[in-house]
Amino acid sequence: MAKYYQEAIETASREQIKQWQDERLVATVKRVYENVEYYRKKMEEAGVTPDDIKSSDDLYKLPFLTKDDLREAYPYGLMAEPLENCVRIQSTSGTTGRRVVAFYTQHDIDLWEDCCARAIMAVGGTKEDVCQVCYGYGLFTGGPGLNGGSHKVGCLTLPMSSGNTDRQLQFMTDLGATILCCTPSYAAYLAESIHEKGLRDQIKLKAGIFGAEAWTEEMRHDIEDKLGIKAYDIYGLTEISGPGVSFECEEQTGMHINEDHFIAEIINPETGEVLPEGEKGELVFTSITKEAFPLIRYRTRDICVLSRKKCSCGRTHVKMTKPMGRSDDMLIIKGVNVFPSQIEMVLLNKGLTSNYQIVVDRANNSDSIEVLVEMTPELFSDTVNELNVKEKEITDALKSVLGIYAKVRIVEPKTIVRSEGKAVRVIDKRNLYKQ
Numbered sequence: 001m002a003k004y005y006q007e008a009i010e011t012a013s014r015e016q017i018k019q020w021q022d023e024r025l026v027a028t029v030k031r032v033y034e035n036v037e038y039y040r041k042k043m044e045e046a047g048v049t050p051d052d053i054k055s056s057d058d059l060y061k062l063p064f065l066t067k068d069d070l071r072e073a074y075p076y077g078l079m080a081e082p083l084e085n086c087v088r089i090q091s092t093s094g095t096t097g098r099r100v101v102a103f104y105t106q107h108d109i110d111l112w113e114d115c116c117a118r119a120i121m122a123v124g125g126t127k128e129d130v131c132q133v134c135y136g137y138g139l140f141t142g143g144p145g146l147n148g149g150s151h152k153v154g155c156l157t158l159p160m161s162s163g164n165t166d167r168q169l170q171f172m173t174d175l176g177a178t179i180l181c182c183t184p185s186y187a188a189y190l191a192e193s194i195h196e197k198g199l200r201d202q203i204k205l206k207a208g209i210f211g212a213e214a215w216t217e218e219m220r221h222d223i224e225d226k227l228g229i230k231a232y233d234i235y236g237l238t239e240i241s242g243p244g245v246s247f248e249c250e251e252q253t254g255m256h257i258n259e260d261h262f263i264a265e266i267i268n269p270e271t272g273e274v275l276p277e278g279e280k281g282e283l284v285f286t287s288i289t290k291e292a293f294p295l296i297r298y299r300t301r302d303i304c305v306l307s308r309k310k311c312s313c314g315r316t317h318v319k320m321t322k323p324m325g326r327s328d329d330m331l332i333i334k335g336v337n338v339f340p341s342q343i344e345m346v347l348l349n350k351g352l353t354s355n356y357q358i359v360v361d362r363a364n365n366s367d368s369i370e371v372l373v374e375m376t377p378e379l380f381s382d383t384v385n386e387l388n389v390k391e392k393e394i395t396d397a398l399k400s401v402l403g404i405y406a407k408v409r410i411v412e413p414k415t416i417v418r419s420e421g422k423a424v425r426v427i428d429k430r431n432l433y434k435q
Contacts, residue, residue, distance in 0.1 A: 003124065003250070003313065005117040005153065009260050010315050014308075017259050017316065022055040024288035025263065029053045029062070031080060032294060038069070038077045039296070056263055059286060060274050065298045070239065071098050079103055081292045091139040092238040092337055102238050103292040109148065111289055115244030115258045116149025122249045122256070122313070123207040123232045125179050127154030130204075132172055134182035134190075135212065135335075137161045141242025142212050142335065146181040149244065155179065162186065165193050173202045180208040183335045184215035184223065184231070188365030191226035205229045211236065211243055212335035214323060214432035219365065233322060239295055240285050246320055251312050254319035261289045264318060265297070266306055269327035280305050282327045283320065301328040329426065331360060333367045336404050340425050343406070346397045347373055350390075357416045362430040369406040371398065374413050 004010045012020075030050040032039040043049065046063040053061065070078065079086070081103070088104045104112070120131065131150040135142025143161055150157040158171055162182070168190060171177065180187060187210050194200055205227055211234035223231045235255050236243035245262055246255035257264050262285050266275045269282040283302045287294040302323040311319065331338045340358060347356055355374040360367065373394075379387065387410050394408045 005121040035080045038073045090141045105291040112241045113148030116145045117152035119247035120153050129155045129178045131155040131179040132158040132177035134160045145242040176204045184210040213332045249313035256315045256317045259317045301326045358426045360428045371408045375410050
């Protein structure tokens with residue numbers, strides 16, 4: 001059974017991978033310095049020029065990029081290609097409601113789809129398979145990425161998008177889907193629905209590619225048991241390309257990073273110091289093949305560990321663990337990036353206080369988010385009905401900003417616990433990062 005999409009690349013020697021990274025980094029740095037004013041200024045401020053970057057060993061000399069830079073440069077400030085050469089955008093939410101927009105040339109899309117094709121073949125996918133893609137399409141990268149990867153492998157692709165579970169199950173059974181691509185929480189929900197409807201003996205699934213949100217090993221085993229499949233992790237972020245930046249192989253002991261396209265570093269999130277292999281820290285990515293939107297030393301805020309331990313699958317590209325937490329306050333809920341600052345902005349715009357608390361939980365493998373906010377003096381005399389109207393108004397406003405439903409509850413003043421004068425902003429009961 002073929003298990004590589006691009007065997008010569010995926011099993012290349014460490015020397016070959018280093019050579020690719022050296023050549024491509026030097027070329028990328030030179031190109032962004034010449035074509036992107038925002039980068040040029042950042043490099044000048046850091047006292048570095050393209051001549052200082054002779055190989056990937058010099059990567060540490062370059063300044064970091066963060067989400068704040070993406071917000072400041074929005075929308076076109078980090079583009080390295082003329083707009084006429086770009087054919088698509090993908091987008092995700094940013095820290096204050098201003099979205100992150102990533103641009104793609106056709107070449108960028110081809111390389112991204114190659115990465116997703118590698119992920120599909122790593123779980124045993126071939127052109128004989130039926131690949132059901134239940135990630136969201138549109139601006140979200142999940143659907144388009146796996147859809148394109150499935151096409152490249154030659155699978156029959158079912159571009160289902162998310163939701164409409166009855167239709168998902170109909171196509172899954174009628175067309176004999178063998179590979180399922182979606183968030184792990186939706187996979188768990190599908191598994192429950194399959195059992196409730198007595199369809200377990202009618203499904204032909206053998207593998208699942210699940211990402212876009214954190215999930216535990218316990219959840220993996222539960223999904224595998226209920227669906228009779230092997231469940232594999234996939235990692236990506238819109239800023240770098242989307243899913244397929246890294247993916248699990250049959251060993252299921254971490255995700256291989258596509259090092260011919262991305263250079264990974266682990267840094268101390270406090271000092272920015274590059275840490276040696278095997279140490280836990282913040283993951284930083286540099287794109288070395290992107291044309292339209294190449295990010296250099298982009299801080300993902302995900303905490304993980306890199307390992308070059310030999311893998312039984314034969315792939316030689318470095319592995320990253322599942323993210324073990326974050327170095328910022330971003331939450332991932334149902335695959336959507338949510339920042340407390342977005343919620344605070346909505347509350348303040350609606351005339352409420354900044355005394356709020358976000359409670360995230362997971363029941364039956366489905367995330368929920370509740371926002372508690374203390375009432376203002378103006379709301380004291382309001383009737384219960386008027387409070388309900390206000391709660392609905394805020395709920396609708398949050399749905400517009402976040403893209404997901406968040407239950408809002410207006411509570412009495414001083415009922416949200418303070419710690420040293422500060423409210424505890426987020427209570428996440430999901431326990432996603434236990435090892």
